Amino acid sequence: xxxxxxxxxxxxxxxxxxxxxxxxxxxxxxxxxxxxxxxxxxxxxxxxxxxxxxxxxxxxxxxxxxxxxxxxxxxxxxxxxxxxxxxxxxxxxxxxxxxxxxxxxxxxxxxxxxxxxxxxxxxxxxxxxxxxxxxxxxxxxxxxxxxxxxxxxxxxxxxxxxxxxxxxxxxxxxxxxxxxxxxxxxxxxxxxxxxxxxxxxxxxxxxxxxxxxxxxxxxxxxxxxxxxxxxxxxxxxxxxxxxxxxxxxxxxxxxxxxxxxxxxxxxxxxxxxxxxxxxxxxxxxxxxxxxxxxxxxxxxxxxxxxxxxxxxxxxxxxxxxxxxxxxxxxxxxxxxxxxxxxxxxxxxxxxxxxxxxxxxxxxxxxxxxxxxxxxxxxxxxxxxxxxxxxxxxxxxxxxxxxxxxxxxxxxxxxxxxxxxxxxxxxxxxxxxxxxxxxxxxxxxxxxxxxxxxxxxxxxxxxxxxxxxxxxxxx
Amino acid sequence: xxxxxxxxxxxxxxxxxxxxxxxxxxxxxxxxxxxxxxxxxxxxxxxxxxxxxxxxxxxxxxxxxxxxxxxxxxxxxxxxxxxxxxxxxxxxxxxxxxxxxxxxxxxxxxxxxxxxxxxxxxxxxxxxxxxxxxxxxxxxxxxxxxxxxxxxxxxxxxxxxxxxxxxxxxxxxxxx
Numbered sequence: 001x002x003x004x005x006x007x008x009x010x011x012x013x014x015x016x017x018x019x020x021x022x023x024x025x026x027x028x029x030x031x032x033x034x035x036x037x038x039x040x041x042x043x044x045x046x047x048x049x050x051x052x053x054x055x056x057x058x059x060x061x062x063x064x065x066x067x068x069x070x071x072x073x074x075x076x077x078x079x080x081x082x083x084x085x086x087x088x089x090x091x092x093x094x095x096x097x098x099x100x101x102x103x104x105x106x107x108x109x110x111x112x113x114x115x116x117x118x119x120x121x122x123x124x125x126x127x128x129x130x131x132x133x134x135x136x137x138x139x140x141x142x143x144x145x146x147x148x149x150x151x152x153x154x155x156x157x158x159x160x161x162x163x164x165x166x167x168x169x170x171x172x173x174x175x176x177x178x179x180x181x182x183x184x185x186x187x188x189x190x191x192x193x194x195x196x197x198x199x200x201x202x203x204x205x206x207x208x209x210x211x212x213x214x215x216x217x218x219x220x221x222x223x224x225x226x227x228x229x230x231x232x233x234x235x236x237x238x239x240x241x242x243x244x245x246x247x248x249x250x251x252x253x254x255x256x257x258x259x260x261x262x263x264x265x266x267x268x269x270x271x272x273x274x275x276x277x278x279x280x281x282x283x284x285x286x287x288x289x290x291x292x293x294x295x296x297x298x299x300x301x302x303x304x305x306x307x308x309x310x311x312x313x314x315x316x317x318x319x320x321x322x323x324x325x326x327x328x329x330x331x332x333x334x335x336x337x338x339x340x341x342x343x344x345x346x347x348x349x350x351x352x353x354x355x356x357x358x359x360x361x362x363x364x365x366x367x368x369x370x371x372x373x374x375x376x377x378x379x380x381x382x383x384x385x386x387x388x389x390x391x392x393x394x395x396x397x398x399x400x401x402x403x404x405x406x407x408x409x410x411x412x413x414x415x416x417x418x419x420x421x422x423x424x425x426x427x428x429x430x431x432x433x434x435x436x437x438x439x440x441x442x443x444x445x446x447x448x449x450x451x452x453x454x455x456x457x458x459x460x461x462x463x464x465x466x467x468x469x470x471x472x473x474x
Numbered sequence: 475x476x477x478x479x480x481x482x483x484x485x486x487x488x489x490x491x492x493x494x495x496x497x498x499x500x501x502x503x504x505x506x507x508x509x510x511x512x513x514x515x516x517x518x519x520x521x522x523x524x525x526x527x528x529x530x531x532x533x534x535x536x537x538x539x540x541x542x543x544x545x546x547x548x549x550x551x552x553x554x555x556x557x558x559x560x561x562x563x564x565x566x567x568x569x570x571x572x573x574x575x576x577x578x579x580x581x582x583x584x585x586x587x588x589x590x591x592x593x594x595x596x597x598x599x600x601x602x603x604x605x606x607x608x609x610x611x612x613x614x615x616x617x618x619x620x621x622x623x624x625x626x627x628x629x630x631x632x633x634x635x636x637x638x639x640x641x642x643x644x645x646x647x648x649x650x
Binding site: 019144151153155156166177184190191192202203204206207208210211216219220224225231232235439 | 522533552565575591600609
């Protein structure tokens with residue numbers, strides 16, 4: 001640990017932690033009986049998820065006619081929610097992969113939970129294309145496997161099939177990356193546990209010993225996985241945007257979609273990370289590991305990506321006017337002033353105007369403000385997908401086929417159900433695994449921690465003393 | 475906590491409270507030509523690998539090979555399907571429409587590289603679901619840094635005096 005402690009950078013681990021204290025703080029939430037707030041949250045999530053599952057069965061039983069889709073508007077809440085969840089699922093791999101390549105140490109405080117969130121969000125997203133097919137028992141037809149139908153193959157030239165490959169690859173790589181990080185932490189839990197619990201974590205920890213060679217390979221694995229996951233995460237939402245951009249629908253057929261979708265995905269993903277982490281750090285008392293510095297760093301990413309999204313919205317508007325193409329011009333006129341004007345203004349307000357508050361350092365560091373802002377952004381990004389999908393489809397080339405769309409209770413129920421599923425999985429995760437990566441936090445303690453006071457620290461004692469003193473005063 | 479495949483190994487090991495003390499001890503062991511069996515730590519300690527004479531991991535070679543397999547599988551697979559097995563014209567494009575094959579080729583490259591590398595990692599480390607490897611001390615995954623010697627390779631009294639002089643907080647012997 002020869003890195004120099006910067007007097008300018010704020011500490012990423014506060015509270016004068018020792019290695020053992022880190023283990024205690026981060027592992028003990030998995031060992032205690034869950035608090036009442038967790039139990040209530042879990043029961044509520046189970047109930048909402050159950051209602052969603054009922055609506056899913058209702059759809060399968062009665063068919064997709066239970067939704068309000070029609071011949072003009074063939075994509076409604078299903079694809080809106082699909083893109084929304086996939087977008088949310090982009091922050092985890094961004095934090096764990098891209099920030100690892102950029103050597104951003106603050107990622108260690110949030111990467112574990114963000115990756116978990118990614119995996120759960122992708123699971124929620126994957127439900128929608130499945131049921132959207134109508135006959136979801138034939139969902140395996142989208143995979144190219146030798147079959148007795150010819151063999152008949154899927155269309156490899158179709159962006160919808162690219163999406164299948166992109167999302168299944170993204171899910172698999174995210175799970176592998178996440179689990180490789182969990183193995184040493186499961187070993188830590190194993191070595192503190194007894195009885196049956198020890199058996200479970202012995203299974204989960206894959207026989208990890210902490211040998212020097214294993215750590216070396218583990219770091220090599222993390223780095224290369226980060227290297228290949230970085231273009232992967234950018235490719236996934238690019239390909240999702242191709243679902244729209246390669247069509248000939250005015251308002252969809254634009255080359256700006258890939259970067260605009262990727263920026264929007266990171267924007268919404270960080271908002272969801274903040275929503276979850278601000279609650280988690282409070283309930284599990286992780287303020288020493290997820291500090292205001294972490295919150296501010298994430299708010300800076302939100303400000304940057306939110307501004308990119310804002311510029312993209314304005315560029316779209318300008319280009320539609322400048323193109324001189326009446327259908328394109330009408331598509332944007334219709335978005336802003338047509339029957340769904342409220343969703344367009346909701347999107348503009350939540351995604352373009354509200355993040356601009358984060359130019360203020362005071363607001364970036366205000367936890368309550370950040371929490372409300374993260375909810376706003378989640379809503380705004382949902383509106384964005386609704387605007388792109390339903391609003392655009394509602395008014396196409398032929399006025400005789402114009403239509404309107406509003407969701408039925410079944411569609412709303414499925415959406416609520418996926419939110420329930422997401423929280424069921426996330427809450428379960430906080431019980432079985434440490435929500436902050438224990439080994440990684442330990443590895444940055446001396447360079448990123450505020451006041452490491454362990455042995456052999458004489459050369460840093462002076463600095464530590466100042467910080468410890470500052471800590472006492474508030 | 476012993477697997478049947480593992481031969482009995484008599485180990486003498488010392489626990490250190492801090493990785494910097496442990497690193498100094500490893501340097502000292504190298505000076506005294508003591509043959510370290512392994513070092514165990516709760517997190518990756520940087521600067522340790524060259525001291526132990528560990529070569530750089532070649533996991534990236536596995537990543538490249540598996541990735542190349544993914545590239546070839548995807549590209550040749552789609553080529554065969556759309557030119558030989560079942561040629562169909564989609565949207566007036568040629569059968570062999572290379573640009574449209576790029577996204578899937580990329581995704582399968584990443585998928586094969588990731589799965590192949592992760593499987594290689596667990597295999598060469600002897601890790602896997604349900605595997606129980608012998609380990610020396612429960613606190614190694616918490617806050618202790620452990621230097622272990624194979625008793626058949628070293629003089630135990632020399633090792634014990636080495637531990638005492640380099641500040642080990644605890645010295646134990648164990649058969650794993």
